[in-house]
Amino acid sequence: MKSTHPIRHLVEKALYIKKLTPDIENEINYELTRLGYVSEVDYEALELLMEEMDAGRVQLVPSL
Numbered sequence: 001m002k003s004t005h006p007i008r009h010l011v012e013k014a015l016y017i018k019k020l021t022p023d024i025e026n027e028i029n030y031e032l033t034r035l036g037y038v039s040e041v042d043y044e045a046l047e048l049l050m051e052e053m054d055a056g057r058v059q060l061v062p063s064l
Contacts, residue, residue, distance in 0.1 A: 005039060
């Protein structure tokens, strides 16, 4: 991903489909490792994702 805020875009994808898939989760982890830090924008996106998951509006899809 060549985005300024790749994690935010991945979170947007998860929110849109209302699922945190293993692929999206792996991509988020990859970006966190690659960047070595979390921007404020990406941090806020991750917080929102966690809130949506806690509220049951986004499902965690287990890997098979």
